[in-house]
Amino acid sequence: MDKVNIPEALDSVxxxxxxxxxxxxxxxxxxxxKGIGAxxxxxxxxxxxxxxxxxxxxxxxxRDRDIELYENDMFIVPKGTEHRPKCDEEVQFLxxxxxxxxxxxxxxxxx
Numbered sequence: 001m002d003k004v005n006i007p008e009a010l011d012s013v014x015x016x017x018x019x020x021x022x023x024x025x026x027x028x029x030x031x032x033x034k035g036i037g038a039x040x041x042x043x044x045x046x047x048x049x050x051x052x053x054x055x056x057x058x059x060x061x062x063r064d065r066d067i068e069l070y071e072n073d074m075f076i077v078p079k080g081t082e083h084r085p086k087c088d089e090e091v092q093f094l095x096x097x098x099x100x101x102x103x104x105x106x107x108x109x110x111x
Contacts, residue, residue, distance in 0.1 A: 001023075003078060006022070006054065006094070009022045010032050010034065010055075013032060013033060016034055016037070016079065016090075017033065017035050018031070018037055018108070019031040019095060020032050020033070021032060021097045027098060028098065029096070029098065030096055031094065031096075032092070032093070032095075033094075033095060034088055034091065034092050035085060035090070035091050035093070036089065036091070036095075037086065037090075037109065038084055038109065039085050039086070040084065040085070040107045040108070041082050042083070042107035043080055043082045043083065046079060046081050047098040048076050049076070049079075049083075049096075049097045050074065050077075050096040050097060051070040051075050051085070052072075052073075052096070053071055053073050053074070053091065053092075054071065054072075054092045054094060055090075055092040055093075056090060056091030056095055057087060057088075057089070057091065058086075058087050058093060059085070060075055060083055060084070060085050060086065061083060061084045061085075062077075063088070069093075081110075085107075
């Protein structure tokens with residue numbers, strides 16, 4: 001296993017709301033991603049989704065409230081919870097989960 005430089009890994013992400021795997025431990029995938037705008041509403045029936053905001057300001061909309069994340073904040077979306085990450089300016093973040101998808105089923109918008 002090689003060390004991972006998180007800013008370098010984020011620099012290599014070229015498509016918003018796409019995820020790049022940077023590690024795996026104990027069955028969990030560690031991914032970096034960038035976003036701007038909003039994903040589609042979606043949920044993960046089989047797993048929680050952990051967001052750690054690295055740069056920017058990210059709002060995770062839930063059906064009953066908004067969670068505001070700022071740099072170095074973390075939030076876990078419980079499995080089965082509909083959510084939609086959104087932001088006005090580019091954000092950079094880490095995601096941890098069993099096999100979080102970055103396709104339409106995982107909320108990725110058609111950009």
